[in-house]
Amino acid sequence: MDNLTVKGDEVRHGASLYLDALSGELIDSLGDAVLSEAMLRQLNDGSAPITPLTGAQIARHMKTSGEMVLALRLRADDRCIGACRLGDIGWQGRHALLEVAIVDEAHYTVDMLADAIQTVLQFAYWEANLNRIYVHCAEDNTTLLAALKQAGFTDEGRLRQEVYRDGRYLDKVVCSMLSREWSG
C-alpha cells in the first residue's frame, strides 16, 4: 500500500474550488434573488431566450437535465457558488459537453471559471475516463472564452448564426480538449 498513490478527493479538488454532490440544500443556498441581466447573458448560450432566473433555478434545471451534475463549492468556506454538468455523453466515443454555471456574481471571473473548468476536466479524465470534453459558447461571452483559453482548450470553429440575441444572430464557438492534451 505504501507504493500506491491514492488520489481520493484530490480528483475533485481544484485550486479554489471542489466538486460535491448537488444536494437540494446546496441548491437552496444559491438563493431566490433573480440574477443580474449581465449574469443571465453570460450563463445563456444563445440557444434559448434570456429569461429572468435565480441561481437556484439554474442549478435545479441542470440537476434535472441528468447525467453528471456536481456542485461547485469554495475550498475556503464551503460555500456553493454554482454547478457544473458533463452532459450529452457519448460512451463509445468517450466525449461529453461541459457546462459550467457560476451563479455567484462576485466569483464570476476568468480565473474562477478556469479553475472550475480545470477541476471538472480532472474529474472527467481521471474518474469518468472520458477522452473529449467540449464547450459551446456564444461568441460575445468573452469571460468564458478567456477562461477556456486559459484552461488550454482548442478553438475548433464556429457554428454560424446559431445564437440569437438583441435582434441579431451571432456565432456559437466550439472549443474542446482531448485527454492527451490536458496537463493537469
Next chain:
Amino acid sequence: MFAVRTLADDVFIGSCGIVNLNMFTHSAEIGINLSHPDYRGKGYGGEIMLLTMRYGFEQFNLNRISLRVMGFNTRAIRLYEKLGFRHEVREREVFFHDGAYFDQLHMGILRPEWEAAHG
C-alpha cells in the same frame, strides 16, 4: 421525416428529414439516408438534399441548416460543398471505429446563401 420514392417507378429508396429544430434560432439539421444500393452514385443524393433543404427554408422558414458528416467521407463532403454548405467546425475525435478515433465535420448553409444559389 419522409420516405423517398422515385417518380419514375415509385421505388422506396431511402429517407430524409429535418431534425434538431430550434424555432428560437430558426436553425435545424438535415439528414438523408439513401439506403437502396441500386440507386447510389446516380445523383439521387443531391436531389434528396435539395428537396429537403427547400422544405426546411420554405416551409419551416429556417435561417440556417447544418449537417454533421464523418471527416473521412470525402465523397459526401464534396456533394455538400457543391450544394452550398460551408465548413464550420471540425470536431476532433468524436467517432470511435475499428480501434481509432475519427473527426466529425459540422457544415452549414444560411438562408441568404441558399437563396443566392438555389432561390
